[in-house]
Amino acid sequence: MIDLTARRFRVLVTAAIALPGIVVALLTGLSGVSAFLADRPLILAPVPRTAAEAAGNRDVADVVVMSEATDMDRPAPARIPLRLHEPAMLTPLEAAVVSERAYMIRLVRDRGARLDAERLRTLRCIAQARKDRGTIAYLAEIDASPLNCDGVKIPY
Amino acid sequence: MSPRAAAWLLTALLALAVSASVFRIPIQVSDSAEILESVDATPSVTAAFVQGLQASRTMLRPMRQTVTKMLLAAAHAIGDRYNLVFRGFHAAAAALLIVLFTYVARPRDWSGVAALCFAMLVLTGLHTFGGMMREAYPVNHFLLIAIYGLAAFALAESRGGILVDAAACVIFVVASLTLESGLVVLAIAIAAHVSGARGISRNALVAMAALAAGYVVLRVAGLHMVGNTVGERQTGFGTEMLTTSELRARFGGTPWLLYAYTIVCSMLTVPFSQPVAGQWTAFAPWDPLAPPLFFLNDIGTSLAATAVIAWYMARRRPHDGRRRWLDPAPLAMLATLAGSAVLSYAYAKSEIMSAAGVFYALVTYLAVRELAEVLITKTRPSMRATVVLAVLFVSTAWGWRAMGLQYRLQRGAFEARSEWVLRMPPYSGPPIPSSAARLTPRLHDEALHRGRTNPYLLWPPYARLWGEN
Numbered sequence: 001m002i003d004l005t006a007r008r009f010r011v012l013v014t015a016a017i018a019l020p021g022i023v024v025a026l027l028t029g030l031s032g033v034s035a036f037l038a039d040r041p042l043i044l045a046p047v048p049r050t051a052a053e054a055a056g057n058r059d060v061a062d063v064v065v066m067s068e069a070t071d072m073d074r075p076a077p078a079r080i081p082l083r084l085h086e087p088a089m090l091t092p093l094e095a096a097v098v099s100e101r102a103y104m105i106r107l108v109r110d111r112g113a114r115l116d117a118e119r120l121r122t123l124r125c126i127a128q129a130r131k132d133r134g135t136i137a138y139l140a141e142i143d144a145s146p147l148n149c150d151g152v153k154i155p156y
Numbered sequence: 157m158s159p160r161a162a163a164w165l166l167t168a169l170l171a172l173a174v175s176a177s178v179f180r181i182p183i184q185v186s187d188s189a190e191i192l193e194s195v196d197a198t199p200s201v202t203a204a205f206v207q208g209l210q211a212s213r214t215m216l217r218p219m220r221q222t223v224t225k226m227l228l229a230a231a232h233a234i235g236d237r238y239n240l241v242f243r244g245f246h247a248a249a250a251a252l253l254i255v256l257f258t259y260v261a262r263p264r265d266w267s268g269v270a271a272l273c274f275a276m277l278v279l280t281g282l283h284t285f286g287g288m289m290r291e292a293y294p295v296n297h298f299l300l301i302a303i304y305g306l307a308a309f310a311l312a313e314s315r316g317g318i319l320v321d322a323a324a325c326v327i328f329v330v331a332s333l334t335l336e337s338g339l340v341v342l343a344i345a346i347a348a349h350v351s352g353a354r355g356i357s358r359n360a361l362v363a364m365a366a367l368a369a370g371y372v373v374l375r376v377a378g379l380h381m382v383g384n385t386v387g388e389r390q391t392g393f394g395t396e397m398l399t400t401s402e403l404r405a406r407f408g409g410t411p412w413l414l415y416a417y418t419i420v421c422s423m424l425t426v427p428f429s430q431p432v433a434g435q436w437t438a439f440a441p442w443d444p445l446a447p448p449l450f451f452l453n454d455i456g457t458s459l460a461a462t463a464v465i466a467w468y469m470a471r472r473r474p475h476d477g478r479r480r481w482l483d484p485a486p487l488a489m490l491a492t493l494a495g496s497a498v499l500s501y502a503y504a505k506s507e508i509m510s511a512a513g514v515f516y517a518l519v520t521y522l523a524v525r526e527l528a529e530v531l532i533t534k535t536r537p538s539m540r541a542t543v544v545l546a547v548l549f550v551s552t553a554w555g556w557r558a559m560g561l562q563y564r565l566q567r568g569a570f571e572a573r574s575e576w577v578l579r580m581p582p583y584s585g586p587p588i589p590s591s592a593a594r595l596t597p598r599l600h601d602e603a604l605h606r607g608r609t610n611p612y613l614l615w616p617p618y619a620r621l622w623g624e625n
Binding site: 003004006009010012013014015016017018019020021022023024025026027028029030031032033035036039041043044045046047048053054057058059060061062063064065079080081082103106107110 | 177272274277547563566576605606613614
């Protein structure tokens with residue numbers, strides 16, 4: 001049994017009440033300073049590094065902003081924690097399909113990504129592999145022909 | 157460092173933390189763009205006030221338009237920087253609330269500072285607090301009501317005087333014309349007076365009551381306004397969230413049943429964190445994506461804080477033996493809780509109870525300060541280590557809830573920014589007809605180029621532990 005003197009007990013009880021509040025205040029307060037000075041909070045506010053990462057993580061605003069200075073057909077490393085265990089090299093369109101949000105595919109196309117027959121086939125195969133009905137239906141509206149995924153490499 | 161300096165340092169850090177995250181959230185499309193455009197079209201602040209008087213048959217909130225007009229004028233004056241002004245106002249108001257909280261709590265020794273640390277976690281970790289911070293309409297009137305309520309309480313605890321009386325009356329008028337919940341300012345002033353705080357005089361209370369009567373006359377006889385009825389907004393019932401049509405179908409003939417349920421649930425949501433907006437979300441069907449850990453933490457921490465408050469309120473003051481629940485802060489909390497709940501009779505909403513949440517945190521401060529002294533003097537030596545671990549466990553769990561606020565605010569920034577794409581053409585109809593959209597293009601541009609953040613890039617279970625997917 002731990003022997004706590006009355007004096008030490010007073011200090012420990014006071015510390016036990018206060019410590020989490022102090023930690024939260026320091027962590028979030030310093031993060032707030034960074035947010036004010038550099039628009040970059042230090043905690044809980046990650047940002048996409050590539051257009052593919054934005055597309056894969058439902059970040060429509062960053063897709064719009066990044067598309068102004070990015071080749072929307074170029075593969076780039078993308079972390080998509082909700083969908084993939086590991087980062088993968090994906091084009092923004094492929095990432096949009098991985099995000100399982102049909103509106104994201106439309107947005108990426110609107111922002112300049114090209115969709116030829118071969119790319120469409122790849123996207124349909126990714127959607128099929130993910131078994132996501134929304135993106136399967138959206139892509140089927142563009143091309144409803146029977147799908148053959150032989151030889152198509154799923155990029156993750 | 158003195159205890160007082162430490163308390164203000166803690167306050168400054170938390171005010172900075174909350175206001176920085178609030179500031180990063182762009183002005184929203186929903187509930188903001190339309191009112192900004194319509195108020196901007198009015199020729200003056202007076203015209204904006206009049207527009208606010210006539211804006212609705214159920215809501216009397218002309219200060220919303222008035223403050224919006226004043227902030228728009230400020231934004232125009234510095235080159236149409238709308239987000240800087242509106243989000244800056246929201247951030248400053250958030251900081252002011254936290255500063256006022258410490259001012260009212262007035263910790264003087266290290267036990268008080270420790271209790272303040274804990275109470276700040278309760279203040280910012282409560283689900284009712286997030287609603288005041290995450291959204292704006294385009295000014296968050298729930299936050300303003302919490303500030304007015306706390307300011308009225310501070311006046312009631314002051315030495316009083318003619319200026320204090322005048323300030324109390326002005327605060328009441330502004331609060332009641334900001335939001336219906338603003339009427340609780342009168343309840344707070346009366347509760348404080350009944351409990352012995354004489355900063356606001358009896359005459360001022362009579363004047364405030366007369367102003368409240370004038371408010372009713374203006375509302376009913378002058379503007380022919382009506383109260384909310386069943387089915388005007390969705391609200392929870394049991395484990396379900398009912399749509400407006402479902403509410404009308406189920407409660408059209410027995411509205412009192414829904415009203416009674418909603419009032420009771422609104423009163424429960426602050427001390428128990430359930431139900432949320434009338435819906436017992438913790439008891440909904442099992443969702444494998446939302447493990448019950450979040451609910452366990454929310455309900456468990458609230459039960460612990462509420463138990464300490466109940467213990468404190470049942471105790472007697474050492475010098476006169478009067479029960480603590482008759483002290484100014486507990487009685488003001490009960491008045492705010494009951495008043496806000498009654499005013500939200502037609503639909504439950506966490507934000508409506510946010511002022512009550514602030515007073516709940518204030519009473520938590522008083523209760524924890526007293527509990528610390530009792531624990532230190534009365535705990536048997538054999539139990540000391542257990543007590544330290546138990547206290548640390550509860551305060552850490554509240555710390556986790558308070559961190560959740562930061563997550564929710566970053567997520568709020570993400571969603572508000574996304575709205576400026578998804579709720580705009582070609583993905584949705586325009587929020588305002590293009591002929592009337594004078595500010596919207598600038599708001600859109602500002603929103604896309606500020607507050608970058610993406611909560612989906614975090615390890616997913618974080619979000620689930622804070623109750624979101």
